[in-house]
Amino acid sequence: MIPVFNKRRKHMLAMKAMREGQIPAASPVEVTCPKCQTATARQQLSRNQYVCPNCGHHFPIGAYFRLSLILDSGSFRELDENLTSADPMEFPGYSEKLDQCRQKTGLSEAVVTATGRIEGRKVAVAVLDSRFLMGSMSAAVGEKVTRLIEHATRNRLPVVIFSASGGARMQEGILSLMQMAKTSAALARHSQKGGLFISVLTDPTTGGVTASFASLGDITLAEPGALIGFAGPRVIEQTIGQKLPEGFQRAEYLEEHGFVDQIVPRKQMRAVLAQLLTLHYRGGAAQ
Amino acid sequence: MSNLTPAQRVTIARHEGRPGVADYIEHLFTDFFEQKGDRQCREDPSILGGIALFHGKPVTVIGTRKGKNLQENLKCNFGMPGPEGYRKALRIMKQAEKFGRPILTFIDTPGAYPGLEAEARGQGEAIARNLFEMSQLSVPIVAVITGEGNSGGALALGVADTVLMLENAVYSILSPEGFASILWKDSSRSGEACELMKLTAEDLLEQKVIDAIIPEPEGGAHMDVEAQMAAVDQALTAALNSLQKISDISIAGQRYKKFRAMGGNGYYDGN
Numbered sequence: 001m002i003p004v005f006n007k008r009r010k011h012m013l014a015m016k017a018m019r020e021g022q023i024p025a026a027s028p029v030e031v032t033c034p035k036c037q038t039a040t041a042r043q044q045l046s047r048n049q050y051v052c053p054n055c056g057h058h059f060p061i062g063a064y065f066r067l068s069l070i071l072d073s074g075s076f077r078e079l080d081e082n083l084t085s086a087d088p089m090e091f092p093g094y095s096e097k098l099d100q101c102r103q104k105t106g107l108s109e110a111v112v113t114a115t116g117r118i119e120g121r122k123v124a125v126a127v128l129d130s131r132f133l134m135g136s137m138s139a140a141v142g143e144k145v146t147r148l149i150e151h152a153t154r155n156r157l158p159v160v161i162f163s164a165s166g167g168a169r170m171q172e173g174i175l176s177l178m179q180m181a182k183t184s185a186a187l188a189r190h191s192q193k194g195g196l197f198i199s200v201l202t203d204p205t206t207g208g209v210t211a212s213f214a215s216l217g218d219i220t221l222a223e224p225g226a227l228i229g230f231a232g233p234r235v236i237e238q239t240i241g242q243k244l245p246e247g248f249q250r251a252e253y254l255e256e257h258g259f260v261d262q263i264v265p266r267k268q269m270r271a272v273l274a275q276l277l278t279l280h281y282r283g284g285a286a287q
Numbered sequence: 288m289s290n291l292t293p294a295q296r297v298t299i300a301r302h303e304g305r306p307g308v309a310d311y312i313e314h315l316f317t318d319f320f321e322q323k324g325d326r327q328c329r330e331d332p333s334i335l336g337g338i339a340l341f342h343g344k345p346v347t348v349i350g351t352r353k354g355k356n357l358q359e360n361l362k363c364n365f366g367m368p369g370p371e372g373y374r375k376a377l378r379i380m381k382q383a384e385k386f387g388r389p390i391l392t393f394i395d396t397p398g399a400y401p402g403l404e405a406e407a408r409g410q411g412e413a414i415a416r417n418l419f420e421m422s423q424l425s426v427p428i429v430a431v432i433t434g435e436g437n438s439g440g441a442l443a444l445g446v447a448d449t450v451l452m453l454e455n456a457v458y459s460i461l462s463p464e465g466f467a468s469i470l471w472k473d474s475s476r477s478g479e480a481c482e483l484m485k486l487t488a489e490d491l492l493e494q495k496v497i498d499a500i501i502p503e504p505e506g507g508a509h510m511d512v513e514a515q516m517a518a519v520d521q522a523l524t525a526a527l528n529s530l531q532k533i534s535d536i537s538i539a540g541q542r543y544k545k546f547r548a549m550g551g552n553g554y555y556d557g558n
């Protein structure tokens with residue numbers, strides 16, 4: 001690889017990550033923690049990986065910021081960067097909404113897919129971004145995730161997916177639903193070829209993403225306090241006509257009920273992923 | 288084909304007299320042996336499944352079940368399965384693969400049950416696992432959407448080589464009421480949602496989400512159940528005949544290609 005390209009790539013991720021870590025410019029310089037109500041300067045919060053220094057609450061973070069915390073410096077190489085929704089149902093108001101979202105977030109869709117390295121080991125990684133229409137599953141999201149998995153299967157790479165999603169992309173109707181089958185089928189093939197898949201559940205992971213790739217990890221990790229479920233808490237409350245218990249559908253609840261291997265705080269995530277890659281390393285082929 | 292509005296079709300698809308999986312089993316199959324339970328904690332009656340003969344040949348048949356009267360509705364949770372139901376379905380689908388039986392599924396559900404215990408036992412994981420496993424099964428799978436097929440709860444029995452749909456059945460990301468409530472915070476606008484959702488058999492055939500439409504008698508399947516059974520019989524027979532020409536080895540590969548292509552018109556690749 002020509003060094004100058006490496007340098008440029010590194011620069012690009014760092015810039016995008018910084019943008020996500022410090023902007024939106026319109027937002028206040030101080031951020032109040034929704035859990036403990038402590039105000040923290042955005043600068044300090046960004047340095048602390050958007051974990052509340054007072055109570056440990058994990059704030060949602062953007063996809064590039066997340067990648068900058070996980071990948072080896074200079075190893076990031078984005079895939080299908082310009083793959084976007086085509087508004088297949090011609091749903092009223094949807095294309096305007098997409099445009100607004102693209103402008104606001106600088107993302108072309110609700111997921112960023114890339115290859116990169118973690119402590120020197122190559123991985124295929126996807127990060128869903130809840131700022132883009134709640135990280136909902138569009139045909140474009142399904143396609144990007146499926147292409148990433150297929151790329152990993154072909155090149156014998158482990159797959160790591162950070163999920164954050166409100167579920168289906170309503171404006172794409174049935175095609176959104178079909179992405180659940182598509183991504184799950186791609187993971188089944190990856191698994192059959194002996195490929196590793198590490199699923200990381202972050203706040204919130206719900207609906208069709210929970211009922212497809214997010215729940216299919218060989219290893220399942222979750223960030224502390226993340227909301228994880230199929231049906232949303234409000235829908236459940238309406239259905240059963242009672243209040244839900246404290247902590248219901250949180251990462252700790254899922255761990256207790258047997259659906260998560262380990263809860264991993266954000267600051268330890270990179271080290272835990274590196275450990276898992278080492279534990280699955282088969283030698284020989286560059287993984 | 289009659290010129291009904293999508294909202295009218297939703298009403299027909301939910302008609303209380305509409306034939307369900309139990310009726311199809313009674314009319315189209317012989318020697319049905321029901322298989323109950325997920326072998327982990329519970330029997331979920333909202334999914335009915337077992338082994339039967341279809342024109343003399345053994346098949347595994349599975350469907351979501353709403354029940355025929357209030358008592359049955361309550362027992363079957365109005366056709367909304369929990370994770371145990373999906374796990375039972377997967378258990379008997381894996382058996383079908385072991386014994387080389389084709390799988391036929393009948394789908395009519397308002398969706399997977401959004402309840403506390405369903406969540407505690409992994410509703411999302413159960414559905415995901417079915418999608419994952421069904422995509423790899425080495426036996427032919429035919430799914431028929433007979434009534435309403437809503438959300439991942441319907442898809443969990445729908446990863447099939449051939450997906451058939453009754454003329455007035457609907458298949459969608461969620462119920463029109465849920466759709467209106469999420470998008471406009473107003474479930475009473477469900478009629479409007481029906482128009483936008485493209486949930487009719489014709490819409491879905493156009494989107495290549497289904498493979499063929501099974502005609503219904505005038506006014507809907509409940510108007511002439513015998514005629515409806517004959518039409519479903521004919522469509523299932525044709526689907527199975529053409530699938531049985533494909534080898535066990537290549538059938539999962541073909542199924543993968545089919546679902547891999549879904550939503551191909553939904554994105555623009557600017558790379």
Ligand SMILES: [Zn+2]
Nearest residue numbers: 033036052055
């Ligand atoms: Zn705090």
